Amino acid sequence: MAESRREPALVRHFARITDVGFAALTLVFFVAVALATGVRSPWQAAIPLGLLLGALLLVRRRWPMTVLLLSISGIFAYRLTGHWSPAGWIWPAAVAYFTAATTPRVRWVAAIGLAQLLYSAVDIRSVLDEDPTRFLFHVAGEGVLLAILVAAGLLHAAVTRWRERLRETDSRARAAEERLRASHEVHDIVAHTLAVVGVQLNVAADTLQEDPAAAAAALRLAKDVRNRAMTDLRSLIAVLRDTPGDTAPQPDLASLGTLVADARAAGLEVTLDERGDPAAVPAVPAVAVYRVVQESLANTLKHAHASRAEVTIGYQPRAVTVEITDNGRGGGDVTEGHGLAGMRERVSALGGALSAGPIPGGGFAVRADIPVAGSAV
Incomplete structure (x- = not known):
């Protein structure tokens, strides 16, 4: 069963004003035509009928068929009591027919x-x-008027249904985009967490007997990374549920240092080179920059067998350039999994471009150019 949609207040107010306008026009035109065609005592029948027809139009949206039948009944009663109908049979009930x-x-x-x-x-x-x-x-005029009113009603109903379908399509598209965005966020958070935690667990397993202190430190770091990931996931789920209370802000450029520290703790020598003013970057592209760096470092830890990585970010007035290179195994064909595909879609959604592949001399590079001018905050 489809749920009834409550119209915005402005639309409801306009509908009420329209109904009052139709009611007033019906009364005024009917009485005016009656007086123009020689009705001597309009208060005996013409004005009461005009008032009835107008008053019925105030509830035409709620009970359209009832309003039509009562309007026609009023016109019949007017004629059967011996009064001349100055406006024909169909016109007085025109709005009701429509x-x-x-x-x-x-x-x-x-x-x-x-x-x-x-x-x-x-x-x-x-x-x-x-x-x-x-x-x-x-007879022909009354018939043509009736045909026009019915056709106009059918057209109005068709346009209304088309607009409703368009709204539903837009709503489904927005929901799909939100699900895709959420899947990217979850993938980035989980991939980074598993990469760092996995390395720390290996360190703890290797040093548990020989160096318990180092093993304990590795486990503490793994626990800290896990806790941050859980906080990010809870924040994301709360946002998707439209419950803004107790939600942490989305990661931003200020959190890049934490990413680099996690990677270093996992045994990867990482350098971060930021050029320009990060404060001028709006929130949406800032999150994209963070996620590109996060996913790239996670891939380096999991797949590249690299010992060193360089993160270079250039903040320019109209774009941010992000480049992550490592000295791992960069040769061979590049298989684009969910991580690279997610980064590419995220950057493309902002009007940017992302490239990824091996570099001469060994290693792998990811480069993203993300526009910032005119980005929604």
């Missing part, structure tokens, strides 16, 4: 309209002998 035609019961609306047209033709049959042209124009 509104009812936007509902799934449009076939009933057409049937009701045709029945009213037939009665209108019978009601004015006395004109047929005196003025056939007038009779023809009256």
Whole structure:
């Protein structure tokens, strides 16, 4: 069962104003036409009918078919009591017909309209002998008006459904993007944590007998890295649940030192060279820079068998250039797994480009150019 969507307050206010406007126009036009066609005592029937038709329009959105039937009943009562209808049979209920035609019961609306047209033709049959042209124009005009109202209602309903489908499509696309972003975040956090913790556990296992102090230090570092990863994951899950309370901020450029320290503690000699002003980088590209460095160092620890890595970041007015190189096994074909693919998608989403591959003389390099001008904060 589809959930009913509550419209924004501005849309609801505009709808109410529109209904009041239609109600006022119905009353004014009906009475004005009555006076123009010679009705002498409008308070006896014309004004009460106009008030009824207008008042019904105030609830046309909630009960469209009821409003249509009551409007037609009012018009019939007006005519059956011997009063001349100065505006025909269909026009006084025009808004009611249009509104009812936007509902799934449009076939009933057409049937009701045709029945009213037939009665209108019978009601004015006395004109047929005196003025056939007038009779023809009256019946044809009422029929064309009814067709226009039903067609307009159908078109309005189709446009409304199309807009609803478009909103649902956009919502699904945003949800998919959010899931993809979350998967990238989780992958980066877990990959970095496993790489560092795995190295420290190996260190602890190798030194447990010979150097218990070193083993204990390695285990403490592994525990610290694990705790930071758990904090990041809890923060990410809380953001996805739209519960901003007790959430830690997303990692930023100030956290790069922690990444480098973790890699160094895992036995990798890492140098960090930052050029320019990192304070001018907005939050979104800053997170991308952090994740590129994090994933690259994690890959170096897990796969490259490297002893040294260099991280160079250039902060420029319109872009940030990130380059990570190592002296590990860089030869052979590059198999792009989830890590590299995630980095490439993250950078591409910001309008940047990422390249990765072996470098001459041995080793591996990752380079990302991430625009910052006009980035959303």
